[in-house]
Amino acid sequence: AQSVAQPEDQVNVAEGNPLTVKCTYSVSGNPYLFWYVQYPNRGLQFLLKYITGDNLVKGSYGFEAEFNKSQTSFHLKKPSALVSDSALYFCAVQSGGSYIPTFGRGTSLIVHP
Amino acid sequence: EAGVVQSPRYKIIEKKQPVAFWCNPISGHNTLYWYRQNLGQGPELLIRYENEEAVDDSQLPKDRFSAERLKGVDSTLKIQPAELGDSAVYLCASSLGLAEQFFGPGTRLTVL
Numbered sequence: 196a197q198s199v200a201q202p203e204d205q206v207n208v209a210e211g212n213p214l215t216v217k218c219t220y221s222v223s224g225n226p227y228l229f230w231y232v233q234y235p236n237r238g239l240q241f242l243l244k245y246i247t248g249d250n251l252v253k254g255s256y257g258f259e260a261e262f263n264k265s266q267t268s269f270h271l272k273k274p275s276a277l278v279s280d281s282a283l284y285f286c287a288v289q290s291g292g293s294y295i296p297t298f299g300r301g302t303s304l305i306v307h308p
Numbered sequence: 309e310a311g312v313v314q315s316p317r318y319k320i321i322e323k324k325q326p327v328a329f330w331c332n333p334i335s336g337h338n339t340l341y342w343y344r345q346n347l348g349q350g351p352e353l354l355i356r357y358e359n360e361e362a363v364d365d366s367q368l369p370k371d372r373f374s375a376e377r378l379k380g381v382d383s384t385l386k387i388q389p390a391e392l393g394d395s396a397v398y399l400c401a402s403s404l405g406l407a408e409q410f411f412g413p414g415t416r417l418t419v420l
Contacts, residue, residue, distance in 0.1 A: 199350075229408060238312070238399055238411030239351070285350050294339065294406060295364055298350030 197222040199288050201299035208276045209307050216271040216302045218286030225291040228269040230260055233283040233301070242284075245269060256280070276306045310334070312412035314400050320418045326388035329415045333382070333402030340377060341409060342385050343399040351399055357383065390419045 198221045208214045220226060227246050231239040243254025250262045260271045271284060283303050287296040313332040321327050333340050338359050343351035354373065356364040359380035368375065372391070377383040387394055397416050401409040 227406065231411075236413070236416075238314075238401075238413045239409075241408040241410065244408050287350070289406075292406075294356055294358075295353055296409075298352075300348065301350055 197288055197290055197293075197297045199286050199297050199299035201284075201286055201302045203302050204300070205303045205305065207305050207307065210278050211275050214273050214276045214280070214304065214306070216284050216286075216304060218269045218271065218299060219267050220269060220286070220288040221267065222288050222290045226269075227289045227291060227293075227296075228260075228262060229287040229289075229296065230254065230258070230269075230271050231285045231287065231298075233285065239285060242271070276304075278306050278308055280304060281306045312400055312402055312410050314398075314412035314415055316415055317413060318416050318418075320420065321390055322420050323392055324389040326386065327390055327417060328387075329385045329398050329400075329417075331383045331385070331400030331412060333400070334410055337402035337404055337410070338380070339403045339405065340383050341399075341401040341403075342375060342383070343401065345397045345399055345414070347396075354385070387417075390417075392419050395419045 200219045229244045230242040233239045243252050245252045245262045253259045258273050283301045285301045286299045289296040340357040342354040345351045355368045355375050357377045375385045397414040399414045401411045403409045
């Protein structure tokens with residue numbers, strides 16, 4: 196079985212400060228890891244993914260994530276937060292070769308002006 | 309390029325009534341997913357299609373839910389009869405194989 200944990204329901208950060216949204220996972224075999232963002236009344240939008248290669252993955256809108264195999268983590272980061280980054284962020288994992296992702300519960304990111 | 313299209317965006321029905329949701333995936337995407345997202349939760353897979361074949365449907369409550377993807381393009385998800393607990397957002401997504409998924413805006417279903 197595969198699972199994802201997003202330990203924080205909400206993350207608050209001031210505009211211009213760095214942000215981190217945490218994600219840990221459990222999966223058999225090599226993981227495929229994804230981050231998606233959801234704005235109000237919208238579907239999920241892909242941000243970035245890790246399949247293989249460099250542990251540091253760069254994605255859309257200045258976001259990046261670091262794959263840490265020993266800690267089974269895939270935290271989302273951004274050096275300087277914008278108010279427009281405020282949204283719901285979902286981490287997802289699927290085992291290599293599987294088409295079925297498991298999503299976390301989501302973390303609400305609030306960036307204060 | 310058009311994204312994933314879903315309709316309707318909102319639906320309010322009384323319990324025991326039928327309801328249907330429609331999805332048109334991104335052109336050329338062979339894999340189509342239907343998810344249910346409850347408030348405060350991540351999406352949960354209901355069914356996955358590879359072209360016109362349903363290949364993962366273990367989470368689909370088959371006593372009341374059905375789905376089809378004729379000709380391997382657009383898809384319809386149906387609930388009959390609807391129950392109060394079916395109130396949720398129903399998301400459709402498509403992808404090329406194991407790549408990232410592209411989601412539609414969803415249909416928010418309210419069952420009264």
